[in-house]
Amino acid sequence: MTRLPLLALLALASLVGCNAQQPAPAAAQASSDSLRASSWCGVLSPDAYRVLREQGTEPRFSGEFWLHEEDGVYVCMGCGAHLFDSGAKFKSNSGWPSFYAPTAAEGVGEHLDLSHGMRRMEVVCNACGGHLGHVFEDGPPPTGLRYCINSVALDFVPRDSVQLVAPASRPVD
Numbered sequence: 001m002t003r004l005p006l007l008a009l010l011a012l013a014s015l016v017g018c019n020a021q022q023p024a025p026a027a028a029q030a031s032s033d034s035l036r037a038s039s040w041c042g043v044l045s046p047d048a049y050r051v052l053r054e055q056g057t058e059p060r061f062s063g064e065f066w067l068h069e070e071d072g073v074y075v076c077m078g079c080g081a082h083l084f085d086s087g088a089k090f091k092s093n094s095g096w097p098s099f100y101a102p103t104a105a106e107g108v109g110e111h112l113d114l115s116h117g118m119r120r121m122e123v124v125c126n127a128c129g130g131h132l133g134h135v136f137e138d139g140p141p142p143t144g145l146r147y148c149i150n151s152v153a154l155d156f157v158p159r160d161s162v163q164l165v166a167p168a169s170r171p172v173d
């Protein structure tokens with residue numbers, strides 16, 4: 001019977017997912033526009049890590065927010081950036097939270113995604129680079145767009161608590 005040496009197994013384990021211990025990146029190495037993927041280990045849940053950092057997709061009809069109707073804002077689970085307002089949310093029956101527009105155009109980035117044999121526009125958080133979902137051109141007025149976002153990439157802040165997480169760029173009263 002052939003057995004892999006223990007060290008080889010440990011090396012393999014370190015390459016799988018984000019369960020392995022990673023050294024904290026030195027402050028001088030931190031990128032100004034995105035954090036190294038390894039720095040998210042232990043910060044995000046395994047499901048959120050798979051979506052935000054590994055371009056995964058949660059199963060449809062499975063997420064916390066696809067039927068969520070409370071008034072407030074949806075923020076990035078990775079960095080807390082304001083991304084979508086509940087006022088722009090609509091029922092799409094896609095099984096994922098759907099919005100016709102982001103709160104601010106500069107809040108999200110869009111990149112052509114040709115993976116899985118499809119031609120789609122990927123939507124990412126512009127603040128941390130996290131993968132959020134995709135945008136399609138079959139949404140309702142006024143934009144005709146459908147931002148199809150993974151629940152696990154989002155966190156929800158009720159309207160009466162929004163000022164507590166206001167963007168840094170907002171003027172202070």
Ligand SMILES: [Zn+2]
Pocket residue numbers: 076077078079080081125126127128129130
């Ligand atoms: Zn983010």
